[in-house]
Amino acid sequence: MPNPYPLFRPAPNLTEFKNLIAIESTRHGGVSPAPFTSLNVGYNTPDTEENVTENRLRLYSELGIRPDQVASSHQIHGIEVLLAEAPGRYSGYDALITNKPGVFVGVSVADCTPILVYDAHNQAVAAIHAGWRGTVGGVVSAALQAMKTSFNTRPADCYAYVGTCIDETSFEVGAEVAEQFAPGFKRLDAYTDTWFVNLKSANAHQLTSFGIPPSQIGISSFSSVLNNDDYYSHRLEKGQTGRMMALIGIKS
Template identity: 55%
Template sequence: MPTTDSLTTPMYRCPAIFQGQASLIAAESTRHGGVSPAPYHSLNLGGSTQDDPAHVAENNRRFFAALGVKPEQVAKSHQVHGDRILPVTTPGRFEGYDALITHTPGVQIAVTVADCTPILIYDPVKKTVAAIHAGWRGTVAHIVRKTLVLFESEYGVQPDTCLAYVGTCIDECSFEVNEDVAMHFDSSFKRWDSERSKFFIDLKKANREDLLEAGVRPENVEVSAFSTVLNNEDYFSHRLEKGLTGRMLATIGIAGT
């Protein structure tokens, strides 16, 4: 897979958990290296904004070219904050799925985020990959666990051989919610702040726990050290920027032969 030093290649970062995996292409974009003007500056990769579509197309071309991937190899879905998972064998644009899985070389799957949690999974035994978009609704619907169940039924994947990355999203100290959201989370994933009369939710922790509950080994899980809010100079945050911002991509695939 491509390697990158986060200090010298700011367009994307490659999860360390996947380093050394032959033919695997896995990365998470930042907001740098694109052509979009403010408020989408600069590497806006999401089409669900008011940014010029030509800018978004050029940003996608640049991002995937840096990974050695052609745009026509990419599979994405219009995400709906649900728990539907689609096995794909061909590139394209799909509708209504928040996770994609494949074991087809040359198909690069991707999810779009700007505060929600991206999760990338790779099974080096069955050469199978997953890209998951988990907002708070997807998290409480256990989309991560459901993806691993489908991994096994579709491809015979065993969770204890998988490597997983819980990506950059809104951090716990920034994800302030009311009781109507907090009530869906276990107490270990929420914190009550009496001064602000709000709950704070830890999406990274909740999704990591789902990986472990599904059978992924703790040593095989990496959690991003970055935050869309605290590191907003490098990542887009829908909440912090009040909706007027771009989107990142988290992507994974097996290089074609």
């Protein structure tokens, strides 16, 4: 019988590629106590390093990979892209790309949008972290351009997944934030005079603007707020929460 509380969910539109691991973790199956209950994989939280390390080990074990195969970064809500030619913990990057089999790139999230990209022709991948600042700055576009430069990635060869994040109905923002988004990605509630932003749509638009066919883009049906039993939400839990990981890589 399948585990009703899995440690991760695969990116559903990428499961056909048997040489690929592409997932986003849940909050289940870890050792962290409240408020980080329970699979907190974020080192940049008040949880103990020992708990986070054990949680990551559990996740990696479930995926059949080792900790020394993972490349990640301390994220800064920017648009810098790392060409990850080796595993390790880096700093200052919100997107990581690689074409090295056995190297898995990952980003951590708890309301921000994770985006995973697979270039099936050149066997290259990207993991991208897009909060509202990164979305406005074009971090997805920057990562795709870096893949084009580094791997000769073509849009028609790409498959992408826009992962679980805060949903449009929950992402209320001030006018100073809303004004930075194009009209198609924001909504003004006439009754409350407040703005709401759709991060999933805004980041999916960067994928299609690069030329990736919409039929090759999947979008998570989950919300970190509305499905808080399964996912962490920094906003809903007022900052006292853990982090999920979105991870992708080609098996060696």
